[in-house]
Amino acid sequence: MVRGRKRAKGAEPLVMVTAYDAPSARVADAAGVDLILVGDSVANTVLGYPDTLQVDVADLAHHVAAVTRAGPRALVVADLPWPSYHQGRRTAVRAAARLVRAGAKAVKLEGGALRVPVVEALVDAEVPVMGHLGLTPQSVLPMGGYRVQGRGAEARERLVADALALEAAGVFAVVLEGIPPAAGRAVTEALEVPTIGIGAGPDCDGQVLVFHDLVGLNPGPVPRFARRYADLLGQATEAVAAFAADVREGRFPGPEETYPEDAPGGSPA
Numbered sequence: 001m002v003r004g005r006k007r008a009k010g011a012e013p014l015v016m017v018t019a020y021d022a023p024s025a026r027v028a029d030a031a032g033v034d035l036i037l038v039g040d041s042v043a044n045t046v047l048g049y050p051d052t053l054q055v056d057v058a059d060l061a062h063h064v065a066a067v068t069r070a071g072p073r074a075l076v077v078a079d080l081p082w083p084s085y086h087q088g089r090r091t092a093v094r095a096a097a098r099l100v101r102a103g104a105k106a107v108k109l110e111g112g113a114l115r116v117p118v119v120e121a122l123v124d125a126e127v128p129v130m131g132h133l134g135l136t137p138q139s140v141l142p143m144g145g146y147r148v149q150g151r152g153a154e155a156r157e158r159l160v161a162d163a164l165a166l167e168a169a170g171v172f173a174v175v176l177e178g179i180p181p182a183a184g185r186a187v188t189e190a191l192e193v194p195t196i197g198i199g200a201g202p203d204c205d206g207q208v209l210v211f212h213d214l215v216g217l218n219p220g221p222v223p224r225f226a227r228r229y230a231d232l233l234g235q236a237t238e239a240v241a242a243f244a245a246d247v248r249e250g251r252f253p254g255p256e257e258t259y260p261e262d263a264p265g266g267s268p269a
């Protein structure tokens with residue numbers, strides 16, 4: 001069984017960020033992250049859909065290929081999209097194989113004990129699997145929206161039981177999303193494999209954020225758990241507005257952006 005190692009006291013947390021294309025993968029890798037997630041959040045961040053139910057395996061494979069062509073050093077994990085692992089083990093293995101052939105080194109899927117047979121089939125097929133528990137966005141319809149999970153002792157214990165079931169099935173790490181810190185801590189303490197939190201408190205073994213939320217490319221309100229470290233949407237808008245003004249006022253193109261009649265190095269034969 002693939003086994004992660006629990007972070008020793010004082011050791012550095014794991015850092016994961018999403019990326020969807022070559023430029024975002026280059027940025028993540030140059031920043032020195034440990035893991036890159038090609039998330040199904042590509043649906044809302046890049047493709048303009050309202051939720052993650054709108055992308056399929058072909059969509060994810062397209063973005064995984066773009067990310068891996070950037071040659072990142074970070075481990076590339078790909079989300080298995082809904083419902084590629086909800087219709088039996090064979091189709092789940094086929095979906096994972098498409099993502100691996102596109103360049104992913106591991107896949108992530110949402111859900112607890114219910115997913116054990118699929119996790120086992122993927123591990124049998126030599127595909128490393130990451131779990132994802134708590135606020136699972138592919139459950140937006142039955143959840144009735146994006147709702148914090150794992151509140152109270154009972155829900156917390158269910159989360160721990162699901163996490164232990166995933167670990168026994170062979171996952172190498174578990175993402176914990178949208179749960180109170182007590183639940184993040186309880187699962188982290190119960191597992192040997194690392195937990196990676198997104199809105200799961202400070203006690204997880206690592207943290208993950210969506211690229212567009214953290215660099216300020218998301219125009220909407222970001223979830224409470226996101227922190228904006230830059231305003232790229234504002235900077236990009238200013239840059240394009242400056243170009244538009246330069247064109248309209250005759251400042252672009254200037255001599256620097258114009259080909260002279262006589263090439264400086266002599267004209268080609």
Ligand SMILES: Nc1nc(=O)c2c([nH]1)NC[C@@H]1CN(c3ccc(C(=O)N[C@@H](CCC(=O)O)C(=O)O)cc3)CN21
Nearest residue numbers: 041044045052137146147148210212213218223224225
């Ligand atoms: N840009 C982006 N960032 C994400 O983190 C993200 C996506 N997209 N798409 C897929 C899912 C959806 N996610 C979301 C989306 C919204 C909330 C949200 O609005 N949460 C409320 C809490 C609701 C409650 O209190 O129960 C919040 O205020 O943060 C949470 C997770 C996380 N993932």
Ligand SMILES: CC(C)C(=O)C(=O)O
Nearest residue numbers: 018039040041079175
């Ligand atoms: C928020 C992360 C964990 C994710 O699953 C995604 O970006 O799709």
Ligand SMILES: [Mg+2]
Nearest residue numbers: 039040041079
């Ligand atoms: Mg996802």
